[in-house]
Amino acid sequence: xxxxxxxxxxxxxxxxxxxxxxxxxxxxxxxxxxxxxxxxxxxxxxxxxxxxxxxxxxxxxxxxxxxxxxxxxxxxxxxxxxxxxxxxxxxxxxxxxxxxxxxxxxxxxxxxxxxxxxxxxxxxxxxxxxxxxxxxxxxxxxxxxxxxxxxxxxxxxxxxxxxxxxxxxxxxxxxxxxxxxxxxxxxxxxxxxxxxxxxxxxxxxxxxxxxxxxxxxxxxxxxxxxxxxxxxxxxxxxxxxxxxxxxxxxxxxxxxxxxxxxxxxxxxxxxxxxxxxxxxxxxxxxxxxxxxxxxxxxxxxxxxxxxxxxxxxxxxxxxxxxxxxxxxxxxxxxxxxxxxxxxxxxxxxxxxxxxxxxxxxxxxxxxxxxxxxxxxxxxxxxxxxxxxxxxxxxxxxxx
Ligand SMILES: Nc1nc2c(ncn2[C@@H]2O[C@H](COP(=O)(O)OP(=O)(O)OP(=O)(O)O)[C@@H](O)[C@H]2O)c(=O)[nH]1
Numbered sequence: 132x133x134x135x136x137x138x139x140x141x142x143x144x145x146x147x148x149x150x151x152x153x154x155x156x157x158x159x160x161x162x163x164x165x166x167x168x169x170x171x172x173x174x175x176x177x178x179x180x181x182x183x184x185x186x187x188x189x190x191x192x193x194x195x196x197x198x199x200x201x202x203x204x205x206x207x208x209x210x211x212x213x214x215x216x217x218x219x220x221x222x223x224x225x226x227x228x229x230x231x232x233x234x235x236x237x238x239x240x241x242x243x244x245x246x247x248x249x250x251x252x253x254x255x256x257x258x259x260x261x262x263x264x265x266x267x268x269x270x271x272x273x274x275x276x277x278x279x280x281x282x283x284x285x286x287x288x289x290x291x292x293x294x295x296x297x298x299x300x301x302x303x304x305x306x307x308x309x310x311x312x313x314x315x316x317x318x319x320x321x322x323x324x325x326x327x328x329x330x331x332x333x334x335x336x337x338x339x340x341x342x343x344x345x346x347x348x349x350x351x352x353x354x355x356x357x358x359x360x361x362x363x364x365x366x367x368x369x370x371x372x373x374x375x376x377x378x379x380x381x382x383x384x385x386x387x388x389x390x391x392x393x394x395x396x397x398x399x400x401x402x403x404x405x406x407x408x409x410x411x412x413x414x415x416x417x418x419x420x421x422x423x424x425x426x427x428x429x430x431x432x433x434x435x436x437x438x439x440x441x442x443x444x445x446x447x448x449x450x451x452x453x454x455x456x457x458x459x460x461x462x463x464x465x466x467x468x469x470x471x472x473x474x475x476x477x478x479x480x481x482x483x484x485x486x487x488x489x490x491x492x493x494x495x496x497x498x499x500x501x502x503x504x505x506x507x508x509x510x511x512x513x514x515x516x517x518x519x520x521x522x523x524x525x526x527x528x529x530x
Pocket of ligand 1: 361
């Protein structure tokens with residue numbers, strides 16, 4: 132059974148988190164026949180997008196677990212709206228079991244910030260450009276680190292003594308303490324290697340350094356530099372890009388405006404696209420025309436898109452390093468048992484093998500895996516062969 136990848140969306144009040152959440156989630160109209168658009172108030176379905184092989188193969192696909200719009204395959208991922216991360220939250224001003232639950236589920240964080248600097252550190256509106264958004268990035272990382280620190284620090288001395296006297300592996304003990312966060316033993320081993328000092332001599336500084344590394348590995352973060360449409364955002368976006376590896380300029384408001392205009396039949400626009408076309412000039416009011424031109428000049432032409440879809444894609448394909456594989460039963464017709472062409476698009480971690488894919492689809496398929504065929508090349512591939520992005524794979528089982 133394949134579960135959707137879950138990504139947390141967080142940010143202080145007024146930065147445009149709800150706008151981003153809505154803009155990333157296709158509306159009911161756009162996904163009419165698709166069953167799960169909104170899960171509940173705090174969970175919604177967004178899509179990672181990639182090229183569908185249907186065009187290149189000259190076939191018409193019948194997607195089952197995903198959608199195909201004009202040759203673009205949309206693969207569902209789940210967004211979790213994480214509220215309450217405000218400065219000081221780790222001290223008990225808001226982070227509770229709900230946060231633990233969100234943290235456990237989330238594989239990565241999208242941190243929405245107001246790149247225009249028009250909200251202060253608590254999210255109150257201030258004059259554009261008067262707040263430095265780089266401070267907001269630091270605060271969020273610090274909140275999560277300090278929250279984890281609170282969990283470890285409580286019992287640290289006792290745990291060290293226990294590990295020393297019973298000759299227990301400290302990494303395992305740390306993992307037990309952080310159980311419920313979704314952090315794996317491998318993540319902990321990798322992070323603790325990055326701290327020079329011997330674990331038995333770790334003080335506060337080393338623990339914090341360890342937790343910083345751990346978060347980077349286990350819950351990587353992408354900065355959504357929102358409100359990129361405002362003039363004061365440009366310089367901040369450059370500074371953010373200099374300081375952090377994963378920054379996507381975005382305008383959630385522009386994405387919403389373009390979609391509304393498309394729904395009203397005023398423009399043609401594919402969500403996440405790099406351009407739009409006005410359908411009938413005479414239908415636009417002066418105000419609408421000016422707003423659309425503003426978006427074209429200040430968002431699309433500057434940043435290439437509104438950044439909303441790009442943020443989701445970067446989280447899935449860069450931060451989490453996933454690739455897309457299309458499993459089929461019939462390697463000649465690219466179909467499943469029922470004749471659906473290219474029915475499924477599956478996100479798998481880069482480095483996965485056909486056998487890993489088989490297990491991901493179903494334990495039984497993994498257990499009875501015999502070999503796999505690369506349907507494009509019509510060639511058998513080894514069970515430990517590394518799958519490539521866009522592969523169409525037929526799995527041959529003994530049952
Ligand atoms: N210029 C501009 N304004 C935006 C953008 N996104 C959101 N806003 C505005 O920012 C304000 C806050 O947006 P919300 O989406 O409600 O922000 P939020 O972070 O969810 O706020 P809370 O619900 O208070 O947590 C609203 O007035 C939006 O219209 C954007 O991309 N550009």
